[in-house]
Amino acid sequence: xxxxxxxxxxxxxxxxxxxxxxxxxxxxxxxxxxxRFDVERFGIKLVGSPRHADALLVTGxxxxxxxxxxxxxxxQTAKPCVVFAIGACACGTGIxxxxxHVVGPVDKIIKEIDPNAIxxxxxxxxxxxxxxxxxxxKALSIL
Amino acid sequence: MTSxxxxxxxxxxxxxxVFTAGLGLFASWLVRxxxxxxxxxxxxxxxxxxxxxRKLLSKEVLIPEQANKWVFIxxxxxxxxxxxxLSTLLGVSAFWPREIFVGDIIVAIYLMVxxxxxxxxxxxxxxxxxxxxxxxxxxxxxxxxxLPLVLAFIVVIIKSGGALxxxxxxxxxxxxxxxGAVAFFVSxxxxxxxxxxxxxxxxxxxxxxxxxxxxxxxxxxxxxxxLTSAMMLVALPMFLVQVFLGGFGTTPxxxxxxxxxxxxxxxxxxxxxNTNPRVRIDQAxxxxxxxxxxxxxxxxxxxxxxxxxxxxxx
Numbered sequence: 001x002x003x004x005x006x007x008x009x010x011x012x013x014x015x016x017x018x019x020x021x022x023x024x025x026x027x028x029x030x031x032x033x034x035x036r037f038d039v040e041r042f043g044i045k046l047v048g049s050p051r052h053a054d055a056l057l058v059t060g061x062x063x064x065x066x067x068x069x070x071x072x073x074x075x076q077t078a079k080p081c082v083v084f085a086i087g088a089c090a091c092g093t094g095i096x097x098x099x100x101h102v103v104g105p106v107d108k109i110i111k112e113i114d115p116n117a118i119x120x121x122x123x124x125x126x127x128x129x130x131x132x133x134x135x136x137x138k139a140l141s142i143l
Numbered sequence: 144m145t146s147x148x149x150x151x152x153x154x155x156x157x158x159x160x161v162f163t164a165g166l167g168l169f170a171s172w173l174v175r176x177x178x179x180x181x182x183x184x185x186x187x188x189x190x191x192x193x194x195x196x197r198k199l200l201s202k203e204v205l206i207p208e209q210a211n212k213w214v215f216i217x218x219x220x221x222x223x224x225x226x227x228x229l230s231t232l233l234g235v236s237a238f239w240p241r242e243i244f245v246g247d248i249i250v251a252i253y254l255m256v257x258x259x260x261x262x263x264x265x266x267x268x269x270x271x272x273x274x275x276x277x278x279x280x281x282x283x284x285x286x287x288x289x290l291p292l293v294l295a296f297i298v299v300i301i302k303s304g305g306a307l308x309x310x311x312x313x314x315x316x317x318x319x320x321x322x323g324a325v326a327f328f329v330s331x332x333x334x335x336x337x338x339x340x341x342x343x344x345x346x347x348x349x350x351x352x353x354x355x356x357x358x359x360x361x362x363x364x365x366x367x368x369x370l371t372s373a374m375m376l377v378a379l380p381m382f383l384v385q386v387f388l389g390g391f392g393t394t395p396x397x398x399x400x401x402x403x404x405x406x407x408x409x410x411x412x413x414x415x416x417n418t419n420p421r422v423r424i425d426q427a428x429x430x431x432x433x434x435x436x437x438x439x440x441x442x443x444x445x446x447x448x449x450x451x452x453x454x455x456x457x
Contacts, residue, residue, distance in 0.1 A: 006201075007194070007197055007198035007201045007202075008198060010194040010198065011191065011194045011195045011198045013195075035183040035184045038179070038184040038185050038186075040175070040179060040184065040185075040186060040187050041184075041185045041187065043187055043188070043191050043194060043195070047349070047354065048349035048350070048352070048353035048354040048358070049353045049354045049357075049358045049359075051205055051358065051359060051360065051361040051365075052354065052357075052360075052361060052365060054198070054202070076205070078202045078203045078204070078205055078361040078362055079202070079203045080202070080203075
């Protein structure tokens with residue numbers, strides 16, 4: 001059964017998944033919740049369980065250890081949901097692309113289990129909070 | 144005389160579902176907005192809680208493989224039914240006093256436990272280890288705050304001359320005395336724990352348990368839980384207004400002051416929420432049983448002495 005993704009636009013609840021990031025992108029994501037950027041204005045809320053989430057904020061190259069976890073988290077997320085690949089590593093493995101532990105990037109792993117997944121990319125090392133907000137808004141506006 | 148239509152009107156429209164859910168969603172927006180203002184943020188728009196519910200209703204409902212399906216699905220309905228009945232009972236006894244006997248303070252105490260019990264049932268049926276930790280904490284918390292809450296209502300009953308009916312109690316203002324004020328502040332904290340806000344949110348504890356008791360709920364079932372907690376934000380402060388602060392009255396001026404009292408209680412709850420860190424469950428138990436318990440035993444003694452010697456302010 002295909003559910004409409006439209007209602008997510010007005011209240012995207014996000015769950016943060018770290019798949020081997022250096023913590024730089026994670027800090028920028030936490031910045032979004034601070035008074036300076038305050039994404040609660042748009043109804044964006046950080047939730048503690050993938051079951052509540054409408055969007056997964058994935059940071060980091062997907063390491064061999066993190067890949068099964070990422071697949072599991074994606075399966076556990078209530079559909080319809082959007083995946084955001086945050087940062088250069090998540091978008092295309094970045095400077096780690098020759099690393100022995102890298103099996104990513106994020107879109108490859110997600111598409112293995114769901115070819116129709118909605119994936120949005122926010123590049124940058126790390127992306128500025130403004131860039132993340134702009135990416136989220138652009139992605140939600142075409143839903 | 145009350146017909147079936149009147150009862151349906153009460154339950155579905157005015158003091159019941161539509162009114163309580165609407166006011167509750169507004170109150171939960173107020174909580175988020177004031178919290179944002181306290182933190183120098185802008186905060187969400189007014190319709191945000193409604194949009195959240197609408198979005199959750201349109202999402203997929205996941206039921207864990209090992210969960211007890213019927214308990215898992217039934218628990219939110221029981222919780223919602225409990226709070227709906229509680230708010231109807233309070234509303235009818237506030238706005239139609241003397242017209243019909245719908246229940247007294249003891250019925251209200253029982254109905255107030257129902258959402259917490261449903262939460263415990265639902266989360267323990269979900270077969271998730273995180274939810275299990277949350278369930279254990281919620282159970283201890285319920286045991287913790289029920290004792291001082293009942294003791295506080297004993298003070299109220301003594302102060303209002305042994306009356307048990309809600310409309311009769313609302314004719315007195317126990318808070319205008321020492322024992323009544325102590326009982327009011329303790330029951331405010333108990334109500335706070337019942338709604339599950341910081342500092343007593345250890346059952347949900349997003350940062351350590353990943354939303355604990357609600358962890359496995361998604362989609363429409365989560366929407367029911369959110370609606371239940373929004374309606375609790377109306378029913379429980381209303382109950383305090385009715386029991387401690389002299390209720391609403393039936394004149395327009397009385398209803399207006401009653402609403403002001405309700406907003407005052409809500410603001411107190413929001414301020415407590417925003418100025419305290421989460422406590423551990425053992426600290427909460429000790430706080431409720433020992434400190435609140437002792438304070439209320441003293442309050443009951445004061446109220447009894449005041450009652451015997453006819454001293455109103457004790």
